[in-house]
Amino acid sequence: MNEQESISYLTQQQAAEIDDLLMGNLGFSIDQLMELAGLSVASAVAEVYKPSEYNRVLVICGPGNNGGDGLVAARHLHHFGYKPSIWYPKRTPKPLYAGLVTQLESLSVPFISIDSLPQEFLNFDIIVDAIFGFSFQGNPRPPFDDLIMSMASLSAHYPEHQKSPVIVSVDIPSGWHVEDGDRSGDGTRPDMLVSLTAPKLCARTFSGRYHFLGGRFVPPSVMQKYKLRLPKYPGTAMCVQIGNSCQIKVEDPVPAKFLQKNVEADPFLQFQKWFDDAVATGLKDPDAMALSTANKDGKPCVSPILLSFFLLQIIIGQNSSRMVQLKKVDREGFVWCSNYGSRKGHEIAENPHASLLFYWNTLNRQDLTIEA
Ligand SMILES: NC(=O)C1=CN([C@@H]2O[C@H](COP(=O)(O)OP(=O)(O)OC[C@H]3O[C@@H](n4cnc5c(N)ncnc54)[C@H](OP(=O)(O)O)[C@@H]3O)[C@@H](O)[C@H]2O)[C@H](O)CC1
Numbered sequence: 056m057n058e059q060e061s062i063s064y065l066t067q068q069q070a071a072e073i074d075d076l077l078m079g080n081l082g083f084s085i086d087q088l089m090e091l092a093g094l095s096v097a098s099a100v101a102e103v104y105k106p107s108e109y110n111r112v113l114v115i116c117g118p119g120n121n122g123g124d125g126l127v128a129a130r131h132l133h134h135f136g137y138k139p140s141i142w143y144p145k146r147t148p149k150p151l152y153a154g155l156v157t158q159l160e161s162l163s164v165p166f167i168s169i170d171s172l173p174q175e176f177l178n179f180d181i182i183v184d185a186i187f188g189f190s191f192q193g194n195p196r197p198p199f200d201d202l203i204m205s206m207a208s209l210s211a212h213y214p215e216h217q218k219s220p221v222i223v224s225v226d227i228p229s230g231w232h233v234e235d236g237d238r239s240g241d242g243t244r245p246d247m248l249v250s251l252t253a254p255k256l257c258a259r260t261f262s263g264r265y266h267f268l269g270g271r272f273v274p275p276s277v278m279q280k281y282k283l284r285l286p287k288y289p290g291t292a293m294c295v296q297i298g299n300s301c302q303i304k305v306e307d308p309v310p311a312k313f314l315q316k317n318v319e320a321d322p323f324l325q326f327q328k329w330f331d332d333a334v335a336t337g338l339k340d341p342d343a344m345a346l347s348t349a350n351k352d353g354k355p356c357v358s359p360i361l362l363s364f365f366l367l368q369i370i371i372g373q374n375s376s377r378m379v380q381l382k383k384v385d386r387e388g389f390v391w392c393s394n395y396g397s398r399k400g401h402e403i404a405e406n407p408h409a410s411l412l413f414y415w416n417t418l419n420r421q422d423l424t425i426e427a
């Protein structure tokens with residue numbers, strides 16, 4: 056049984072029942088639950104998408120509690136160093152929501168005009184989809200119908216060289232049936248899903264890169280009543296990744312993720328995605344890489360300490376190797392720091408061929424090699 060099969064998925068009715076239980080006998084208020092839900096969403100975003108690269112966040116809020124989670128997440132994202140903007144076309148006239156809006160206004164978080172979407176999509180790095188959660192029924196009605204269609208066509212819509220924003224869905228990818236998922240097959244395709252309390256049945260068909268669980272408030276009585284099997288939250292984390300989005304079945308001769316149609320045409324972009332995976336899964340020193348160089352005669356000169364690690368390279372590559380730290384990567388290349396007088400400095404000066412090797416073992420990518 057793999058991890059996905061061993062996790063519990065809730066029906067729409069069970070999700071609503073658990074909400075009632077929490078806010079009934081179990082003594083929670085909606086404000087508390089929403090605060091924890093929104094914090095989980097912001098934490099999951101921050102685990103994967105660093106504010107230095109994915110700074111501009113658009114949070115699209117619907118009329119119910121899912122929209123409320125979005126407002127809370129936006130506030131936390133602001134405090135985490137992101138620049139959120141809010142699209143909130145159908146405001147809920149309740150003090151809780153008015154308070155959340157006031158809190159955002161006091162942080163000068165902009166509420167953008169109803170007419171400015173979807174034209175403005177490309178001005179953002181992340182779209183947080185907090186439109187509909189587990190109470191969604193039927194087909195989306197205005198003003199959300201057109202917006203959900205535009206969100207769904209985001210990846211198809213923009214040419215490959217233009218970076219389209221990543222979509223993070225809160226609890227349910229908006230427009231999906233809560234239990235059956237994307238019935239039409241052309242609905243929203245989020246890159247990240249943050250399930251709250253427990254994933255709903257639709258999450259079984261989620262095929263995006265990151266699936267997180269949030270809502271670290273479920274008491275044992277609820278776990279027992281619904282026989283919930285959920286991953287453990289590590290330490291003080293407010294979210295936990297479900298499964299390993301990068302897992303590859305060993306028996307697949309060419310894993311689907313590596314098929315040409317499923318990888319980026321731009322190798323730097325593909326590397327960045329894999330690097331983000333390595334960071335997101337909490338791998339130790341994901342930026343550590345073995346740099347192999349050779350002198351002008353291509354003679355092997357591996358240092359004795361590194362010999363056992365790089366035996367394979369000695370046999371096939373005739374290189375000298377050492378560990379260095381990746382400082383930066385962009386279309387100009389891979390950057391590490393060194394000294395021109397070092398052995399690698401001398402070797403690169405006389406022979407520009409080099410290779411990098413990343414050891415990301417838990418991602419089943421233990422031998423990602425870059426040659427130049
Ligand atoms: N225990 C938890 O995990 C918690 C999760 N939270 C979040 O709350 C949502 C569920 O919130 P709820 O308010 O019950 O429902 P939704 O956010 O899904 O939205 C209800 C509103 O959506 C409207 N709606 C429904 N269907 C449509 C449609 N087809 N088109 C347009 N509008 C629609 C609905 O309007 P009605 O007129 O139909 O009533 C409502 O206005 C859960 O998913 C979590 O994200 C809590 O924050 C904390 C506890």
Ligand SMILES: [K+]
Nearest residue numbers: 184187225227
């Ligand atoms: K949603």
